[in-house]
Amino acid sequence: MNPVNYLYLAALLFTIGATGVLIRRNAIVVFMCIELMLNACNLAFVTFSRMHGNLDGQIIAFFTMVVAAAEVVVGLAIIVSLFRTRHSASVDDASLMKL
Amino acid sequence: MSFPLLTATAALPAVGALATAAVPAARRTTAKWLALTVSLATFVLAAVIAVRFEPGGARYQLTESHAWIKDFGVRYELGVDGIAVALVALTALLIPFVILAGWHDADPMETGSRRWRPTQGFFALILAVEAMVILSFEATDVFVFYIFFEAMLIPMYFLIGGFGDRAHEHGEKAASTQRSYAAVKFLLYNLAGGLIMLAAVIGLYVQAGNFSLPEIVQARASGSLHMATSTERWLFLGFFFAFAVKAPLWPLHTWLPNAMGEATAPVAVLITAVVDKVGTFAMLRFCLQLFPEASKWATPVILVLALISIIYGALLAVGQRDIKRLVAYASISHFGFIILGIFAMTSQGQSGATLYMVNHGISTAALMLVAGFLISRRGSRLIADYGGVQKVAPVLAGTFLIGSLATLSLPGLAPFVSEFLVLVGTFTRHPAIGIIATLGIVLAALYTLVLYQRTMTGPVKAEVAEMPDLRVRELLVVAPLIALLIFLGVYPKPVADIVNPAVRQTMSDVHQTDPQPKVEAAK
Amino acid sequence: MSTAAVHSLWTTAADPISKFQAPKIEYGQLSPTLIVIGAALVGVLIEAFVPRKSRYYAQVFISVVALAAAFAAVVALAAGGYGTTKAHIAAMGALAVDGPSLFLQGTILLAGLLGVFTFAERRLDPEAHGNRVDSFAAQAASAPGSESEKAAVKAGFTTTEAFPLLLFAVGGMLVFPSANDLLTLFVALEVFSLPLYLLCALARRKRLMSQEASVKYFLLGAFASAFTLFGIALLYGYAGSVSYATIAQVVDGTVANVDPALANTMGNDALLLVGAAMIVMGLLFKVAAVPFHMWTPDVYQGAPTPVTGFMAAATKVAAFGALLRLLYVVLPGMRWDWRPVMWAVAIVTMLGGAIVAITQTDIKRLLAYSSIAHAGFILAGVIATTQNGVSSVLFYLAAYSFVTIGAFAVVTLVRDAGGEATHLSKWAGLGRRSPLAAAVFAVFLLAFAGIPLTSGFAGKFAVFKAAAEGGAIPLVVIGVISSAIAAFFYIRVIVLMFFSEPRPEGPTVAVPSPLTLTAIGVGVAVTLVLGVAPQYFLDLASQASVFVR
Amino acid sequence: MENLIALLIAAPLLGAAVLLCGGRRLDAVGHWLGTLLAGLSFVLGVVLFTDMLGKAAGQRAVTQHLFSWIPVAGFQADVTFRLDQLSMTFVLLITGVGSLIHLYSVGYMEHDERRRRFFGYLNLFLAAMLLLVLADNYLLLYVGWEGVGLASYLLIGFWQHKPSAATAAKKAFLVNRVGDMGLSIAIMLMFTTFGTFAFVPVLHSADSAGEGKLTAIGLMLLLAACGKSAQVPLQSWLGDAMEGPTPVSALIHAATMVTAGVYLIVRSGAIFNAAPDAQLVVTVVGAVTLLFGAIVGCAKDDIKKALAGSTMSQIGYMVLAAGLGPIGYIFAIMHLVTHGFFKAGLFLGAGSVMHGMNDEVDMRRYGGLRTYMPVTFVTFGLGYLAIIGFPGLSGFFSKDKIIEAAFAKGGAEGWILGGAALLGAAITAYYMTRVMIMTFFGEKRWQPDEQGNEPHPHESPGVMTIPMIVLAVGSVFAGGFFSIGDRFVHWLEPVTGHAEGNSPVSAMTVTVATLVLLVVGAGIAYAQYGRRPVLAVAPRGSLLTRAARRDLLQDDFNHVVLVRGGEHLTRSLVYVDHTLVDGVVNGTAASVGGLSGRLRRLQNGFARSYAVSMFGGAAVLVALTLLMRAV
DSSP states (O other): OOTHHHHHHHHHHHHHHHHHHHHOOBHHHHHHHHHHHHHHHHHHHHHHHHHHTOSHHHHHHHHHHHHHHHHHHHHHHHHHHHHHHHSOOBGGGOOOSOO | OOOOHHHHHHHHHHHHHHHHHHSOTTOHHHHHHHHHHHHHHHHHHHHHHHHHOOTTSOSSEEEEEEEEEGGGTEEEEEEEOHHHHHHHHHHHHHHHHHHHHTTTTTSOOSOOOTTOOHHHHHHHHHHHHHHHHHHHHHBOBHHHHHHHHHHTHHHHHHHHHHOBOSSOTTHHHHHHHHHHHHHHHHHHHHHHHHHHHHHHHHHHHHHHSSOBHHHHHHHHHHTSSOOOHHHHHHHHHHHHHHHHHHTTOTTSOTHHHHHHHHBOHHHHHIIIIIIHHHHHHHIIIIIHHHOHHHHHHHHHHHHHHHHHHHHHHHHHHHTOSBHHHHHHHHHHHHHHHHHHHHHTTSHHHHHHHHHHHHHHHHHHHHHHHHHHHHHHHHTOOBGGGOOOHHHHOHHHHHHHHHHHHHHTTOTTSHHHHHHHHHHHHHHHHOHHHHHHHHHHHHHHHHHHHHHHHHHHSSSOOGGGTTOOOOOHHHHHHHHHHHHHHHHHHHOOHHHHHHHHHHHHHHHHHTTOOOOOOSSOOOO | OOHHHHHHHHOOOOOOOOOOOOOOOOHHHHHHHHHHHHHHHHHHHHHHHSOHHHHHHHHHHHHHHHHHHHHHHHHHHHHTTTTTTSOEEETTTTEEESHHHHHHHHHHHHHHHHHHHHHTOOSSSOOBTTBOOOSBOSOTTSOTTSHHHHHHHHHTOOOTTHHHHHHHHHHHHHHHHHBOBHHHHHHHHHHHHHHHHHHHTTBSSSHHHHHHHHHHHHHHHHHHHHHHHHHHHHHHHHHSOOBHHHHHHHHHTOOSOOOHHHHHHHTOHHHHHHHHHHHHHHHHHHHTOTTSOTHHHHHHHHSOHHHHHHHHHHHHHHHHHHHHHIIIIISGGGHHHHHHHHHHHHHHHHHHHHHHHTTOOBHHHHHHHHHHHHHHHHHHHHHTOSHHHHHHHHHHHHHHHHHHHHHHHHHHHEEETTEEOOBGGGGTTHHHHOHHHHHHHHHHHHHHHTOTTSHHHHHHHHHHHHHHHTTOHHHHHHHHHHHHHHHHHHHHHHHHHHHSOOOTTOOEEOOOOHHHHHHHHHHHHHHHHHHHOOHHHHHHHHHTOOOOO | OTTHHHHHHHHHHHHHHHHHHHOGGGTTTHHHHHHHHHHHHHHHHHHHHHHHHTSOGGGOOEEEEEEEEEEETTEEEEEEEEEOHHHHHHHHHHHHHHHHHHHHHHHHTTTOTTHHHHHHHHHHHHHHHHHHHHBSBHHHHHHHHHHHHHHHHHHHTSSTTSHHHHHHHHHHHHHHHHHHHHHHHHHHHHHHHHSOOBHHHHHHTGGGSOHHHHHHHHHHHHHHHHHHTTOTTSOHHHHHHTTSOHHHHHIIIIISGGGHHHHHHHHTHHHHHTOHHHHHHHHHHHHHHHHHHHHHHHHOOBHHHHHHHHHHHHHHHHHHHHHTTHHHHHHHHHHHHHHHHHHHHHHHHHHHHHHHTTTOOBGGGOOOGGGTOHHHHHHHHHHHHHHHTOTTSHHHHHHHHHHHHHHHTOHHHHHHHHHHHHHHHHHHHHHHHHHHHHHHSSSOOOOOOTTOOOOOOOOOOHHHHHHHHHHHHHHHHHHHHHHGGGHHHHHHHHHHOOOOOOOSSOHHHHHHHHHHHHHHHHHHHIIIIIISOOOSSOOOOOHHHHHHHTGGGHHHHHIIIIIIHHHHHHHHHHHHIIIIIHHHHHHHHHHHHHHHHHHHHHOOSOHHHHHHHHHHHHHHHHHHHHHHHHO
């Protein structure tokens, strides 16, 4: 099977993730969409790695996971503290600062 | 390496400014005397420059040159030609009078914090302006000139916005808003001009690779530096725009009436008699020398604009109800004459223009400062609030009259010489323009005499009945200026001799020769 | 079927494991980064083991020492010629040790140092229950206004974690401009972003805004880094490698051995163009270029002002460093593709930042927009694609970062009952109340406006000059026009401070400790020195303006 | 000897400086000091005159070079004085009459607390006027030219507390400025044509320049002359100038300054000779003005304004003569001198009358004064006879010659001009007789003024009567003295040149015609004012009378067209400056601000919309990059 299809899939996932970021209100969901985008990137890395026949892409995928994990830690911390203050995880509620 | 006279002349007021600013809040009088002393010492240095300068000698004299910013091709290069000498002397001459006239203008009105020191600030700023103006007259490096040309806006801005007339017909609140409007307008106009010029300065660097005026002029003359016609024109426009804002030339003039109207009289003098001269001076030194071809190309338009300035400014002066704004529009008209003289491209015109810068400085100072004394007595700038002053304060009225007569350039007073030279210089090349410009002298008589009649003559108004006549300090300010007006009107030769060689140089830079008379007169 | 054959259905013989050779790491040349990261780790340990009372001092001490030491190391490396002659690529091609990286690392470290000073300031806020407090929340975890927060305040807690976080961020920033492969770039990006997300949330007062700023910054930042990562993936796909050198060769078509797979992907320019565009977008997000700037005002406003100052200065430096390296080392081959795009970005950034700033009413937002406009000016220098361009950008960054930190430090001083009085209307007549503070702030504003004899002018001149020499005259013209517009709102603040009547209930200027004073003083000094006698630093920048590849 | 020339000017200049800067401590002696210095200058004049008489006619012109004034490349203006017969004539007239009027003013201004300043101004005027006539180049002449303008401004407006006086002064200066414009343009034309504007080179090489240029120069000079000498169309200021103290009217607005125009034209004779068109215009202006002034003079009830009209008309004669070229120049100057005597005398007489009548100027409030102030009556009467040209008195000689010369121009022009001159003579006789009768004959018509204090007419003190007597003597004998043996002609010929015109009508006929018309005019006046009582309030009068009372509506024209129009123009310009020129700038600023406000709304605080913009931005970025590769 032509590995290029995996790239299309990756692009699709990335787009889905991005769209999710744009349309979903709940911070957690938004955040998950971002994770989805990162994983789309991983898929792309792995695919390219397979195409070029070198391991860099797969290594990078691991790095990405670690980074994503770190992001989860920080992100959840922030979002939770926001939730505890406002008792809502909606991104749109956090709009004190504007103009 | 001789004594850096030019640097010293600028450094002295700069240091003086810092020292004045550092004077403790309570010691107001000390600051005043310090500033006055410094300004007088500066005048002495300027006098030394004028003496050391040899009219016959090299084009730029007393030159100094030090490496400054290699990466920008900038050298700290100073040097004066006759025109610069005249204007440096004028600046150094006027500042003491400005300080003396503004002696009480900055005594604090409201109680700020104990660290709030308006008086110190006022005089320090004046000295700072002096330093920067002098440096911009002395700089022979375009970049150095540009730096001080721009930097002087800041102290000027604070002087205009920070200090207004004691009493104001609309009350202090309105006054301060009008003041800051005027200050912002002044700054933005000139900053915009300066930034446009910045683009041109950079463009010049890209073309020439350095900023040294003499080198560039030399390179252009020898053909080793060639500029495409369009490039030269764009650069010229970039420079000229900034100077036309500063000068100011119609239609870029509207900041001047606001600034001069809202500022105290001494500051107004500083604006019109000193700072604005940098604009006209720079046209003569930079526009013509760096871009001779483009200057010739632009001459027709500029002459027309100058003509409009002359007539337009005079007509608006007639229409003013505010003494200071009237003087401001009169100045616009006069700047029209100066620019006319510069771009008439005749030696009479350019010598006249240079003399005009000096004379206009002195005459406007005389008129404006007396007007300031008048206003400070009555607390109103409106012409309609005065009347019959001549009866209660004859000396004030007399000096005011002489100032007015100088403004309408009465023969025998200095401005006449320069104005006539400008007119003749213009007439020889462009008769029509010369004749229309001559209308200016009629209008000048109109607005000055109307001003004098409305304020000084007629039955004595109740509000002015108690008005005291000029005090000693004020007389000390006005008398020397008037004496100078008369002296330079009767015997302008000393200044003319210094100026002429420089003008001849400039004429040759722009490859121009005076038109010759049709008939060889029988001698 | 034979057993062997069956056996082979689910097993296969592995190749003998070949010898794994250890990577060669030039610890000496990486010492600045290592010192800072190490100090950060120590800081974490301090949080764990040192009693609460003395943590603050320990943290400040460690941070200051570490940053100073790291700066010393940078200077030593530069003196050792690693900036010029001995410049090379260290750590198995992961990090470049060359002029730009050392120059920028030095700048970042100094910015970090001043940042630590402002972080450590504890004289501005009134004492809470007899404890001197800094501008960070007593306990970030406890919800604003909750009992636990009150308790924490009463107990005199302080978030001393701020210091290690700052060190981590600095560490990431040090790597960012010297990263020499895309992976390192990405990791460094995250390493310095994540601590900043947290720092934004730590304000002691106005915590709602602080948290909001943090969440916005985090979500948008993560969003942006996702794009970057995808771009990296595409570029990797295009070149088959993430190392700058290799990609550059592939882009130039000068790569040595082309295997069929590479030949196949090389043919596909879409990968290259889209990938490059997405990476650049991630960096433009960090430098706050229009249209990726929208987080800037909110975050700058909400974050604790010391953090804002540090962030505004250091992040820009690091991000522009990375951008320069990417464009000059990796993508010079496709200059003709990205220059026009950068033109467009620079223009909208300059104009957009300047124009929107005119109507701002909050000083911190105002400075945010001004930083956007400045990003535009710097981009003009980036576009020059000449050595002068590089040096001018380096110089501009150095000049700008000090002005920024100083300006925000002054903002922290102007306070009323509700903490910092950032609304412009409250600044009316400040010049009458405390002329000195107002004068200092005016100096910074004039530098932002690019008035001659300030560092701002020298920087602006250098950048525009480089751009003009690079043939971007129109850009220069637009640049001067937008700086004229920008001048307007800087002047507005000055008018407000000096020419309008002070309000009776207006804010007062708190007297800070020597720490903040140092930050401000250094800011002023650098501003004036770089304005009056910039030659030495220009030399430095131009010496440091050669990338190693 | 020629080094004394500068002193001529220096003496009164010094006086002006001392008196104006001296302050109150000089109040006691100021007037005498001023008079003394004026007299000194006159003595110097006489000395120089005698010295000049000692020389041969050819060598009489002397110059004194003081210093180089404006040295600029190709433009050399020096301060050099030139004293020849022409300027000498003026020097004597100015200093002589001037000294007399100084003396007179001592008495006339006795009760004015600002008398010191008055004398300062008078001295200033003398200095400027002497500079005018002594300058050896047009630019220096211009200095004097505006200097006398300034002095006249100060003196007309001397009683500044009266708005009317201040306005009159301003008006005089402004109208003169229009003339000065002409002079400066003339100078510029000379500079471009000859490369210099000194008398000798310009006038000697005049005919080598094109006639067109010379005509232009001539017309510009004429414009200047019109301004200074109150010739149509710039005459309107002279009537108002009577607001000034009477001695001023006598000295400046009768005897000396207003004749400067004639001096200018005669001095520039060489230019006019080569530009016949310019000459024609000059004659026309002169003729029109002499009728205009005469008609105005007939209608005025204010004695000074009546005399002012007459001055205008007399100067019209001079200008007419000067326009006739060499045949007229000398007679123009001669009439100028004689007019200087009798008109000054008449004004001083009028002043003396006012002095006795509580400054009443309305002749309808006079009457029968001959008994109350005999000396004034006699001197005034002699002046009257002189001006109407009574045979044997000075006016007779000078005016007669002019009329002859006018006819001598020949052709239709000659007839028209001559006719106008004759008619003028008749009208002169009419209005002067009218003045004479209304003032000194008939029964007394004065009533108490508002304050109710009856005027008590009385003869003026000696300081005032002596000058009047001296001038009366002059006005009787000067003409004869000049004419016998054509003294005056020979005196001036070397400077102005002279030509005998051949008149179509014999001199005798002209003289007879003049005398007949004189009798007619005087007779009509007698019939109107001598036979029946003069009404104390002016009758409405015919349309012409009413027009004449308003200076033939010329002033109203100015007011409507220039003043009103000017006001509208400036007001609209102020509006334009504020709304248009300033508006453009402020508009730009405002529009940028508005744009800012609109862009600002994009920053709506919602993280997701920010994300949208980023996403869009990324899309655009990618698209652009691809596009760049595509193109």
